[in-house]
Amino acid sequence: MYRYNALDQRIVDERVAQFRDQGRRRLSGELSEDEFRPLRLMNGLYHQRHAYMLRVAIPYGLLSTAQVRMLAHIARTFDRGYGHFTTRQNIQFNWPELPAVPDVLGCLAAVQMHAIQTSGNCVRNISADHLAGVARDEVVDPRPYCEIMRQWSTFHPEFSYLPRKFKLAFTGATTDRAAIKLHDIGYRVRRNDAGEVGFEVWVGGGMGRTPVVGELLHPFLPERDLLSFTESALRVYNELGDRKDKYKARIKILVRRLGVAEFRRLVDADWSATRTPDLDLLPGQVAAMAAHFAPPAWDPWAAEGDVLLAEKARTDRGFRDWLAHNVAAHKAPGYHAVVVSLKAPDAPPGDVTDAQLEALADIADDHAFGEIRSLHTQNLLLPSVASADLFAVWQRLRLVKLATPNVDTLTDQICCPGFDFCSLANAASIPVAAEIAEAFDDLDHLYDLGEIKLKISGCINACGHHHVGHIGILGIDKRGADFYQVMLGGAEGDDASLGRILGPAFARDEVVPAIGRILDAYVDLRGEGERFLDTVRRLGLAPFKERAYGH
Amino acid sequence: MATEPRRIIVDRRLVEDAWQPVADDAPLPDGPVIVSRQRWLSGALAGRTEVGARYRPDEDPMEDAERLGELAVIALEFPAFSDGRPLSRARKLRQIAGFHGQIRAVGDVLRDQILYMWRCGFDAFEVRADKSPEDALAAFAEFSVDYQAATPRRIAEPG
Numbered sequence: 083m084y085r086y087n088a089l090d091q092r093i094v095d096e097r098v099a100q101f102r103d104q105g106r107r108r109l110s111g112e113l114s115e116d117e118f119r120p121l122r123l124m125n126g127l128y129h130q131r132h133a134y135m136l137r138v139a140i141p142y143g144l145l146s147t148a149q150v151r152m153l154a155h156i157a158r159t160f161d162r163g164y165g166h167f168t169t170r171q172n173i174q175f176n177w178p179e180l181p182a183v184p185d186v187l188g189c190l191a192a193v194q195m196h197a198i199q200t201s202g203n204c205v206r207n208i209s210a211d212h213l214a215g216v217a218r219d220e221v222v223d224p225r226p227y228c229e230i231m232r233q234w235s236t237f238h239p240e241f242s243y244l245p246r247k248f249k250l251a252f253t254g255a256t257t258d259r260a261a262i263k264l265h266d267i268g269y270r271v272r273r274n275d276a277g278e279v280g281f282e283v284w285v286g287g288g289m290g291r292t293p294v295v296g297e298l299l300h301p302f303l304p305e306r307d308l309l310s311f312t313e314s315a316l317r318v319y320n321e322l323g324d325r326k327d328k329y330k331a332r333i334k335i336l337v338r339r340l341g342v343a344e345f346r347r348l349v350d351a352d353w354s355a356t357r358t359p360d361l362d363l364l365p366g367q368v369a370a371m372a373a374h375f376a377p378p379a380w381d382p383w384a385a386e387g388d389v390l391l392a393e394k395a396r397t398d399r400g401f402r403d404w405l406a407h408n409v410a411a412h413k414a415p416g417y418h419a420v421v422v423s424l425k426a427p428d429a430p431p432g433d434v435t436d437a438q439l440e441a442l443a444d445i446a447d448d449h450a451f452g453e454i455r456s457l458h459t460q461n462l463l464l465p466s467v468a469s470a471d472l473f474a475v476w477q478r479l480r481l482v483k484l485a486t487p488n489v490d491t492l493t494d495q496i497c498c499p500g501f502d503f504c505s506l507a508n509a510a511s512i513p514v515a516a517e518i519a520e521a522f523d524d525l526d527h528l529y530d531l532g533e534i535k536l537k538i539s540g541c542i543n544a545c546g547h548h549h550v551g552h553i554g555i556l557g558i559d560k561r562g563a564d565f566y567q568v569m570l571g572g573a574e575g576d577d578a579s580l581g582r583i584l585g586p587a588f589a590r591d592e593v594v595p596a597i598g599r600i601l602d603a604y605v606d607l608r609g610e611g612e613r614f615l616d617t618v619r620r621l622g623l624a625p626f627k628e629r630a631y632g633h
Numbered sequence: 634m635a636t637e638p639r640r641i642i643v644d645r646r647l648v649e650d651a652w653q654p655v656a657d658d659a660p661l662p663d664g665p666v667i668v669s670r671q672r673w674l675s676g677a678l679a680g681r682t683e684v685g686a687r688y689r690p691d692e693d694p695m696e697d698a699e700r701l702g703e704l705a706v707i708a709l710e711f712p713a714f715s716d717g718r719p720l721s722r723a724r725k726l727r728q729i730a731g732f733h734g735q736i737r738a739v740g741d742v743l744r745d746q747i748l749y750m751w752r753c754g755f756d757a758f759e760v761r762a763d764k765s766p767e768d769a770l771a772a773f774a775e776f777s778v779d780y781q782a783a784t785p786r787r788i789a790e791p792g
Contacts, residue, residue: 355725
């Protein structure tokens with residue numbers, strides 16, 4: 083992974099000092115709360131329902147074991163012993179005290195981490211395919227471009243006070259696992275017929291109040307032009323985006339208002355006037371960055387462990403279930419990518435304790451080249467585990483409740499913090515997730531239901547991505563009581579689509595039984611081997627609506 | 634009654650401001666003045682050499698590109714410190730229009746944003762009246778390095 087040089091380190095160190103002074107000026111009254119708010123937000127510090135919340139950046143989801151151990155230390159020392167992984171591949175701490183925050187930032191800086199631009203109206207943490215570098219269907223590793231963009235966007239003087247937040251995502255594979263069409267700008271790294279590297283650029287996607295699937299801005303942007311073209315797109319947005327109404331301020335609204343053709347014309351006009359060779363990406367720069375992401379020393383004989391692995395799988399049902407659901411294919415023979423499920427039945431989705439983080443760091447050091455990643459599904463990943471190590475990894479993960487074999491099943495839910503923590507939320511979300519985990523705890527039933535992406539948000543800001551859940555649940559407030567809208571048929575990825583609302587919202591005690599009836603309808607209606615999403619797409623909402631409302 | 638000359642930041646130093654801002658309904662005094670874009674374009678200052686024009690954030694100075702050479706100062710207004718439009722305006726003035734005069738930040742100009750303004754091409758800052766301009770000077774020293782070396786500046790960094 084990327085290692086800081088002296089300049090990178092100096093920037094995060096100076097940021098810690100700057101924030102320490104800003105916090106001092108806030109506490110002394112030199113800064114009003116209105117003046118302090120955007121400053122603390124650009125350092126990831128929110129004020130939540132009960133306390134401050136600090137969101138720490140995990141650039142494109144990559145973590146070293148030293149970093150994971152530091153996150154455990156922070157959870158133990160400054161929080162209540164746990165952290166929460168988010169859908170942007172970041173981690174949040176829910177209970178830091180304001181005077182201690184500069185010290186937390188200091189701890190992060192010591193392991194080349196920070197909280198820069200994890201909130202605020204600026205370019206946010208860049209997300210990427212969690213299988214980057216190990217996926218079989220990868221054409222170009224996107225991580226060097228992610229790091230180039232991370233540096234370019236960090237404290238960008240022109241784009242730190244945009245109309246609204248700005249999210250970028252990268253994939254370099256043929257299958258989109260980074261939801262690039264649901265980002266302000268999404269990039270797919272590809273090669274043209276001549277073998278040259280370039281980017282398919284998607285603009286104006288997003289969720290929130292007005293969910294939109296992005297539009298194609300450029301079919302093949304040459305590698306050299308990545309930064310200059312992106313600057314022009316951001317400049318057009320900075321100058322023309324809505325600044326009066328925050329709900330109309332995202333770039334998706336501007337692109338929709340202008341039309342993508344006119345937006346493209348404005349970007350091209352700015353680009354032809356402003357592009358400078360200084361921003362050109364040169365092949366040597368890209369190669370130097372790519373060297374940071376060279377693969378670890380995979381054992382060329384690792385496939386020799388496959389025979390023993392198959393034997394273990396044959397004789398141990400629990401191990402077999404875990405292999406089938408939590409372990410993904412890897413491009414190197416005899417290697418596997420292991421999803422570490424943070425969806426144990428008795429813990430909120432995405433939550434992890436200090437002890438779990440430390441155990442995972444030990445496992446990664448012993449069996450996975452010290453690499454850990456965070457996923458947008460609020461799980462973690464050991465990207466490279468050899469066949470011969472899988473059984474030991476499973477046993478050790480099980481000891482710390484990190485081996486729930488439910489990845490991509492109904493209980494692998496995405497869930498925002500909701501009313502339990504968040505001051506924006508209208509309704510609780512974690513208790514709904516807990517009830518679903520309890521109601522669907524039978525593995526055979528879960529496996530029979532197959533791949534289902536269930537996503538829960540506690541308000542229309544859609545941090546739980548409910549619009550793109552095969553089943554989406556949105557909490558709303560009806561005269562002081564929690565109600566839940568259910569939507570079906572959403573998806574992210576190559577066939578991205580937005581879910582459609584089934585009908586009137588369900589009361590708190592009705593929503594999980596209604597989900598149960600929807601799934602019963604699916605079991606009755608599905609074709610041979612047909613996924614839930616495909617059944618919904620084939621039949622539409624009507625048969626599910628009929629069963630869900632019982633008429 | 635003599636008023637104390639206002640102190641502003643120019644090229645990272647505190648100086649007494651030589652320029653007088655003039656409202657649209659006020660008579661034009663002698664000496665260097667900064668007037669609204671409309672007043673300047675109306676021709677009311679024809680023949681003067683020390684003229685500055687003030688732009689609201691919804692007014693793009695690039696629309697007046699052919700006449701910008703008449704101006705010694707372009708003042709870009711921040712209606713709120715969180716409104717980043719003038720940052721792009723300044724960048725384009727330096728990079729596309731090649732404007733070599735002073736670009737001045739006026740309005741809700743605060744310490745915690747002026748380093749970004751400086752790096753986008755602003756070189757003069759009227760810090761909001763209730764804040765200390767001395768304190769604001771410290772902002773220039775908060776970061777010694779940056780990732781966007783390509784951003785245009787009008788003058789070389791001191792030292």
